[in-house]
Amino acid sequence: MSGKALFDQARLLDVLEIEATVLAETVDGAREDLRIPNCPGLTVGETARHVGSVYRMALEWMRTGDAPETWQRQPGPFQSSRDYVISGVRELVDELARHDPAEPCSTWWAADSTYGFWRRRMAHETVVHRMDVQAALDRPVGEIADDLAVDGVDEVLTLWFGHRLTVQGVVGARDGTVAVRTGGRAWLVRVTTGGVGAWRVPGSDIDRADIGRIDAEVTGPPANVYRYLWGRLGERAVTREGDFDAINQMWALMRLATR
Structure with missing residues (x-):
């Protein structure tokens, strides 16, 4: 079975950047100890740090060609959760934009060993957690396009x-x-x-x-x-x-x- 995305790859990159920005702006100034609904033990702050860390993990994996052992897992000194997410996604999007989605790339799924895998995986990672932080802050959860x-x-x-x-x-x-x-x-x-x-x-x-x-x-x-x-x-x-x-x-x- 093919692992290729059903969604347009160019749009996936746009989704990744837009959704990450919404997530970052939502957590900016928010109480980081607020619980994520339906995710026992997960908080707003932990969610933002997780997303920022995953961006850096994926970037290192693409650059080295293998699952990384080390990467920046937490915001740096005086770096807010918002800035940690934004700086991570900008570098990730820049790297993905330099490669055709069909270009071979190491991933953790043999059905899709391309840069397109990472566009898709990072986009959905961000969409799900964007919804999480909006729900935790009791804000309207933004819509998701049907095709996405x-x-x-x-x-x-x-x-x-x-x-x-x-x-x-x-x-x-x-x-x-x-x-x-x-x-x-x-x-x-x-x-x-x-x-x-x-x-x-x-x-x-x-x-x-x-x-x-x-x-x-x-x-x-x-x-x-x-x-x-x-x-x-x-x-x-x-x-x-x-x-x-x-x-x-x-x-x-x-x-x-x-x-």
Whole structure:
């Protein structure tokens, strides 16, 4: 299965820069000990520092061609969380802009070893945490374009659920297949006692062989499904049909994949 993004790569770079700026401005002057909803133990300050650190980790990985062991993980002396995020994203965007998205680059996913992987991963990392800090500060959570949310659904299912859990050797307690549909797209999420997998279905049509194996479906508006899969919205934000145990197992494993 291809790991390539469903969203335009040029726009992903714009999303990364804009979302990082919104996140940085939101945390500027905010109480850093405010808790992030639906993320036990995570605070506004920790979120900003995490995002700034991830930017620097990704930049070092791209430059060295391997997973880095050291990078700036915290703001420097007299550097605010806002400035830590902004300075990190500016350097990251500059580096990504120097390379064609299709150019080969070391990543942590064999399905997409290109600079485009990092554009996509850093964009969605930022979108999710931008929503987190807005929610923590009880501010309106900014909208997410449908096509960006659809790409985010694809990424969280195929990269985080399908790939990360497989690498970790995670298996299910029972067999079950859940179809996820949104924005004219569909995915199949398969959990068995021998392993897990998730893959994109061409278009939105699930073939007859797979239809017979589906135990449940999750549907809804793209932004809702995106946030639901990342654990930022509860089950009422989407429509769930069929075997709820299969959906609940998927949900529990999603929390393990994205923690």
